[in-house]
Amino acid sequence: xxxxxxxxxxxxxxxxxxxxxxxxxxxxxxxxxxxxxxxxxxxxxxxxxxxxxxxxxxxxxxxxxxxxxxxxxxxxxxxxxxxxxxxxxxxxxxxxxxxxxxxxxxxx
Amino acid sequence: xxxxxxxxxxxxxxxxxxxxxxxxxxxxxxxxxxxxxxxxxxxxxxxxxxxxxxxxxxxxxxxxxxxxxxxxxxxxxxxxxxxxxxxxxxxxxxxxxxxxxxxxxxxxxxxxxxxx
Numbered sequence: 001x002x003x004x005x006x007x008x009x010x011x012x013x014x015x016x017x018x019x020x021x022x023x024x025x026x027x028x029x030x031x032x033x034x035x036x037x038x039x040x041x042x043x044x045x046x047x048x049x050x051x052x053x054x055x056x057x058x059x060x061x062x063x064x065x066x067x068x069x070x071x072x073x074x075x076x077x078x079x080x081x082x083x084x085x086x087x088x089x090x091x092x093x094x095x096x097x098x099x100x101x102x103x104x105x106x107x108x
Numbered sequence: 109x110x111x112x113x114x115x116x117x118x119x120x121x122x123x124x125x126x127x128x129x130x131x132x133x134x135x136x137x138x139x140x141x142x143x144x145x146x147x148x149x150x151x152x153x154x155x156x157x158x159x160x161x162x163x164x165x166x167x168x169x170x171x172x173x174x175x176x177x178x179x180x181x182x183x184x185x186x187x188x189x190x191x192x193x194x195x196x197x198x199x200x201x202x203x204x205x206x207x208x209x210x211x212x213x214x215x216x217x218x219x220x221x222x223x224x
Contacts, residue, residue: 033213041146041199043215086151088213096142096203096213098152 002027002091004099011104013077021072021102023087031090032063034072037101038083046072046085077106110136112204114216121192122224129187129219131202137182138204142213143175146199158185182206192223 003026013019023032034046047054047061049070054061058077063070070087087099111134121127131141140159144152156172158164158179166172174196176188185204189196201218 035215041201041218041220043201043203043218045212045214048212088152094140095154095157097154098144101151103149 002029002089002097004087004089004097006085006087006099006102008102009100011102013104013106015077015079015106015108017077017106018073018075019077019104021074021085021104023070023072023099025068025070025087025089025099027091028068029065029089029091032065032070033088033090033096034061034070035086035088036081036083037086043086074104077104079106079108082106110134110204110212110214112138112202112214112216114202114219116219117217118220118222120222120224123193124191127189127192127221129189129200129202129221131185131187131204131216133183133204133206133214136204137206138185139182139206140204141179141185142203142205143177143185143187144201144203146201146218148199152201155187189221192221194223197221197223 005024007022031050035043049061049063051065058075060073085102088096113132143155155170156164156166160182164177179185202216203213
């Protein structure tokens, strides 16, 4: 099946710093979403981005489907950005497969 | 955005009992619902996919007789963990797709199951 790897697995930032999270996938996909899982377990949609670039405030995402990767940019990080970031891909069998996740901790 | 309600948020039960978890789409009709399981510090693992009115499709390695899924309506899916054992303790999360954003996933808040 499709493999989805995220990097880095863990990231510690000082408040105000910028970061780039990467999602690599092994096969062509129909759709891709980025999620933030907060410390209480709730998953929040960040971007629905099968291709191209989108921005929402301090966050932006880019997916290059032909090269099988997606990037999530976090600028001017805040402590509330802490949590786990997942990319999830909609495979050809209409299943969303989750990546390995990046655990982010932003220090005040 | 679409709202998915999941409850209970936390349940503690004795070994051998059954536990039912409900997942409701509140403001859209969910053509497909997905059930995931997450162990501490790990990613979400898809357990099964359910479509309204039909049998769920289980992922390899997931016991369908242990994890009963019912998707009786376009707004409700239930997961019943039968004869729960301590190794079933985990965080269970449902998600739904449908409505205007048919391929986007929206998640419930999850259920932490602890089996004593």
